[in-house]
Amino acid sequence: MRIVLVGPPGAGKGTQAAFLAKNLDIPHISTGDLFRANISQGTELGLKAKAFMDAGDLVPDEVTIGMAKDRMEQPDAVNGFLLDGFPRNVAQAEALDEALKAEDMQLDAVLDLEVPEDEVVKRIAGRRICRNDSAHVFHVTYNAPKTEGVCDVCGGELFQREDDSEETVRRRLEVYHKQTEPIIDYYRAQGLVATISALGKVDEVTARAMEALKK
Incomplete structure (x- = not known):
């Protein structure tokens, strides 16, 4: 299966992606892992990404898309993959469709993890x-x-990371609503979206996701 996992910060995408990928026996492909792997291996795309990051700039879509395309062409992804953190916007979603179409492939499902905004803030801002x-x-x-x-x-001091503060979390949510959330409507028009509640225990959310994929 070829799946995209989408949801706001704090929805538990990384956790669910790991469980779902294991259950479905497909690779979990996250944006963070793509960047780290390409930069550490010194690939052409990795060097380009690092130059933008070192300058404090956003990495252009075409670089991210190139990394994702390379990863999806690896042997372990021949029977499918689970994308986590990509695509982040409609332009990337359109580029992904084009890349898959060129290989005579298409997505099977888009899992939308739904969490109330106040719960997202509570989850992230409460971390120490x-x-x-x-x-x-x-x-x-x-x-x-x-x-x-x-x-x-170990008895060490617990602290709240700066990017876990309520103010920062709400800014991240604004970015999500503006940039990433529109891909849900984009994929819904293709009949690919299954929205599931991400509230409750991890295994409960995984069970809901697996049930949605069966349909």
Whole structure:
């Protein structure tokens, strides 16, 4: 299956993508992984992306699209893939359609993870990270430390990352609504969208997604 996963920040796309890719035995292709792999390997596209990033500029669509196209052509993606974080806008969605059409392929489904905006803010703004080890992550509501502000694992100080502040989260949501959300209508016109609630436990959301894909 060839699937696009879309949803606002804090919807749990990365978590769901990993579970779904494993259940469907297809590669999970995320924008972040594409950039890291191309930059670390020193590919032509990676060097281009790094130049824009080092200058503090956004990486142009054509560079991101090129990376995604290269990745989708790898042997492990022959039976499908799950795209997470791409496409980010309608222009990228149109380019993806063209790239797939050129290979006589098409998408099978677009999973839209739906989460109320206030819940997104609550999920992200409530995160607290250990200063000693960023792998130690807590949440003031869902996974609170035994002692407020103190890591249960190593006793380090817990802090809120700047990009996890409520103000920043709401700005990220504005960008999502303006740039990425329109792709849902774009794909809905093609009859590809399945909207599922991303509330509840991880396995419950995965089960809803798998059920939607069966249909």
